[in-house]
Amino acid sequence: MSDLPASPSGRAALMAVALVAASAAFVAANVARDNHTQAAVAKTMTGGDPERAPEIFRRYGCSGCHTIPGIPGADGQTGAPLTGLSKRVYIAGVLENNSDNLVAWIVSPRSFSPQTAMPATGISQQEAKDLAAYLYAQ
Amino acid sequence: MLIEGTGFALSIVVYLYLMSLAPSWPLNAAPPDLLAGTSLTALLVASLVPNLFLARWARNQNLLKVRVGLIVMSLLGIAPLILRAFEFPAMHIKWDQNAYGSIVWVMLGLHTTHILTDLIETLVLTCLMFSRHGDNGRRFGDVSDNAMYWNFVVVTWLPMYACLYWVPRL
Amino acid sequence: MGTESVTEKANVNPASALMVAGLLLLISSGGVFGWLRQARELRLDPPGVSDLDRFRLMQNGISGTPPESYFALGKVYESDAYNLSQGKRLYSWFGCAACHADGRGGIGPSFLDGWWLYGPEMVSIVASIRDGRPHGMPAFRDKMTIEQIWQLAGYVQTIGSYTPKVAAPSRNDDKHTRPAENRGPAKILFDEGPAGVHADQGPSP
């Protein structure tokens, strides 16, 4: 442990840094807690594993059409952005937003909205659950 | 004491304010039984006599008499608490039944706290006067302050007694 | 050189040590408060609400398990003061008092006497409200949203609880009929505990 700066201005600076650090710790801990809760809820709701999602997003081309937070290169402009999906009332303006509907929509969008441009990608049910878990956890 | 006096006065004002709004007073209750409250009042008034003596002895720095006086006043501090325990049921109402019950209990509680505080102070002073710290000008000053405080406790009770027991009978 | 710095480190100025301790305390308490902070949720995410419908009930309709997301949320309908007091408002808005009065019961069973026909678990109460029960309890499935049902259930559980909850709402600005929820009316009024079999109140479990 090194000694503290002796000069008054040094101590004042230290104090200021500590205050900023404390505020940062406060905000960071709060955000971490919220994310933790959100992720836990998303997992239990969907029964999917968000860890597997990034790879699936790329494989099925989701990231080519959608902007998806946290997925590298996912800045597609064809479909609607998928930010804050858990807050939405309807999925694609058609389906009530709940985990079953989201999974069903990802697997076969045409069966709910015949005119939609979103393709049936051939994704499996479990993979779709992983995606749903990821999207709800954001 | 000015602070507490204002507090007591305000509690009486609240009592009268609530009364002025009520269609009938007391609200859904019989007027309080007089026995416990009146004997407590009599006891408090009577306790002023030894209290005034105690104050005089303390001024004269008479250790022996002050010791006796403090013991007497300790007992006279405990007795009203026993009577007070009978006063709460004599009100025929509980604090959570209506606003009348609330203010009555709060007034009684407020005054009981003061009796209790003074009693504890008296007890501590009694111990002190029997210890090596006793024979000392400052302690005698404390005793007369304490006696003064008891006067205050008794005197403030009189308007509260009138308010609690006789106003509902008007 | 080396020895010098060692002795310097050994003789840390107590004031500095104190200051360092204070600063660390400041930063760590920032973190602790941040973690403990839980904002009041005025709007739950729609998928989360919809998930509340997916609890599992035992065959006999008594007891079961809530959806797992309920635990992930921290059992908010039992412990969160805002939800409990919303539940209390729903209790009067949806006319529960018509049958259950202030919790003492009337046409419907009492909540205060410690006797729960279907058990005191949240899922049982939620199921009773949502789906109704034989002998007169109507289903509120089409009258309330599932989130409201959970809020109401949390409140109902609170009235009948023998250990008053810290987060429980207090009295209403109404006529006083029984001790308020935060004082544990069940405990005050029925201290002797569960009141035995109520043959008149539907099937006993």
Place this chain on the structure above:
Amino acid sequence: MRTARPLLLSVIIAVAPGCSGNQSALNPHGAPAIHVEHLIIGTVAACTAVWILVMVILGLALLRRRRAAADSAKSEARLTMTVVAAVVATGVIIAGLTIASFYTTRSIGGPESAALTITVRGQQWWWQIFYASSGATPGFQTANEIHIPLGEDVNIRLESADVIHSFWVPSLAGKQDLVPGRSNSLLLRAEKPGVYRGQCAEFCGLQHSHMAIVVIAEAPVDYERWAAAQRGDAMVPADPDAAAGQAAFLAKPCAACHTVRGTPANGTTGPDLTHIGARQTIGAGLLETTRGSLAAWIADPQTLKPGNNMPMVPLTSVELQNISAYMESLK
């Protein structure tokens, strides 16, 4: 002197009528509000004059040239005289303003003379409005919108269902609180036809900000026509979407809180929706009543007005369409 300009500016705003929209004490169209506006202008003018005078004296006192040695006794005596005179002048001005205030109170008068009484009940966070029955004509209930006949004294009876609110339509009258357990009243009288907006002025919780009311002053004939329409039951939906909407409305939680007269929906927790399509706004002045805003409100009331007591009812997209069509049709 930096503040002199804004102060004068405010006087100019006060004097220039009609430039402040329809929720403004400076744009009065009702007798009580007009009286108060005169008082406001007079008082502000007097006070501005006083302030300028004091500032001029302060400036002079600070910057005046000092003579080397003044006759201190004589100047002290002169100062004393001046201060005493100033205090007396203050007293006179204060007395004048007090009298002006009393005079204004008198000229506003009380609601005793009113022929029509409307009861306004404050709710978190909307206004429940009752028009009493008189003789054979039944009364009716509406929400967030009052219609009054032009040029007539109207007594507004103010009550509260929950917490304290305050009824304030500045262009027509000053405000008055709605206090639980008590009943207040307020005189309204519009001199000019128009739509006057008001807003709750006493902090009442989460959505205090979105608790507006609209007062519509119209010619007595129009008022009577409106009142007659309001007394009637809700229209039976003509087009199929709206009819389906009605069915959905009755099957879903909506009917548990809202009344639509003429249907089984008889909930009392939320506003009466019998003629919601004819009201200018929804959500207590939140949005204009259009098909789109009705749908937005029904779909997600908690985002539009966080914390309000209408829950987010899960509806399919078709149900949402139909119910909003039904709501719009309830003229």
Place this chain on the structure above:
Amino acid sequence: MTREDDSELRDTALEATELDRRLTATWATPPGLWGALSTVDHKIIGRRYITTAVVFLALGGLLSLLMRLQLAQPEARFIGPDRYNQIFSIHGTNMMFLFAVPVMQAMAVYLVPLMVGTRSIAFPRLNAFSYWMYLAGGLLLWIAFMLDAGPDVGWFAYVPLSGPEYAAGKRADIWAQMITFTEVSALAVAVEIVVTVFKQRAPGMSLDRIPLFVWSMLVTSFLVILAMPAIMIASTALILDRLVETHFFNPAEGGDVLLWQHLFWFFGHPEVYIIFLPAVGMVSTIVATFTRRPVFGYLGMVMALISTGVLALGLWVHHMFVAGLPRLGESFFTASSMAIAIPAGLQIFCWLATIWAGRPIFKTPFLFVIGFMVIFVIGGLTGVMVASVPFDTQVHDTYFVVAHFHYVLVGGAVFPLLGAIYYWFPKFTGRMMSETLGRWVFGLIFAGFNLTFFPMHILGLRGMPRRIYTYQPEMPWSGLNMLISLSAIILAVGFLLFFIDAIRSGRSGAPAPSNPWGASTLEWATSSPPPPYNFARTPVVGSLEPLSDNPDMLPVAAGLRVDCRELLVTSVVEAIPEAREPSSGDSIWPLWAALATTATLIWSIFTPWAVVWGSIPVAIALIGWFWPKGTSEDDS
């Protein structure tokens, strides 16, 4: 009592350096943490109090910036209603209870004993206790806010919104209990000041020679003592309603909603004067010093102070003009509310006369006084406006009122306070604040303040209510709101510069002489900062301006002991020496007592039994506090 023996060393027997050494040994606070926690030195506690209050000012200011950020645009989504309600409630509560009242009392804790020429404040241990209670109350509020349990019912906490039915959770309880903390500390300080002023004045300082600041604090303290019990009763009743279902505010059971408002404003209106009257004292002091002459009309000023104090207790109903009270009562309160303008006017005219007759020196403290005059007169005049019932029905609970009371409180109290800090800073720290920065601080705060708050008058008249977290784009308010929010930044920069100046000057400002401004009151008769014992020998006062009469040699009284803490007690009216009184020494027990009380009060938010069980440690701590330790202070 005139016995002289070796065991009682008196200051008569010693020459200056030896006297200083021995007095320091008797009065100084020992170094280290323990010393800091157990000190009862009114100067150390006063500085702590001031610093803490200024920290709360800064925190409250940050909240106001958040509010301005949210209100800059219509329907902004930056802060939601739940958090906004907490923010404005805490801003108000914080500024009133944790900043304005304590900071004024803190200035008095530091200055009054010096100004009346005594060695310590009366009841020094109570003083230490009051600081700890104040700190605990402040922490309670802010920690609650961090945990999203901050009060959301406004600083006025009107029932039933704050009552058991509509305020879920512990938020309102935390508000009410925080009131108890600040009440206890404010009442304690008020008692100390009254006794200090009445019984400890320097010999010769008869009632007509008391400095105006001391007079103002005396009147303020009486107001505190008379007004604060009302809020104590009110907040207790609120907690009882919420916790054990009493019915004080429940109309269905004979209670009354307006009872709360009566009690609250019976305290709440004097509160404004509790904040403003000390500022009157500060302004008078600064005006006298910087115009090089005594304040004109001393007697008139004192009478104005007292009559303001008396009138302040009789006009609470003007906060309830739209609550539907009988009209006759309202007329009475209109008249009395208007009448208070007369003593206020008298004060203004006396200062103007002082400046007129004097020779003003434009240093920073005096600049703040000029700013005060400009702003406060507007606040006073808008006060006359809202005193009129019909006028008030239009502007009550609108931004007009927000503007009005910020003009009164910031103009009438914060400006004098800033001036006072610039003025007394050399005495507090022994260092001068920067004159250059001071001018910038004044300019920025003055301009920023007026640009921020003046437009609010107009917004209020144009229909914008208070306490709204947002407004709709259809309303014609967005332009002015944006202007206000931008101006708030100027104001914030001004305050930031002030904090920088204070911190910088406190560490490395120019060293200050004993009396840098050539002032005439007693606090300048001792060194800057004063020694732990304030005055080596008790000064004797022969006029209102002791230092102007004898700039070089102040007559002193001698005879106090130097080996234990002792001070001179004098008579109430003429300040004739009566006795030597011991003054309590350092003690850790006030801290223990405060901790025990804090635990009890916070616990009692959750269960009423806390009062029963918590009173045991409190009683133990109090007995420990008063139990004689056998030291000379206890026994003389």
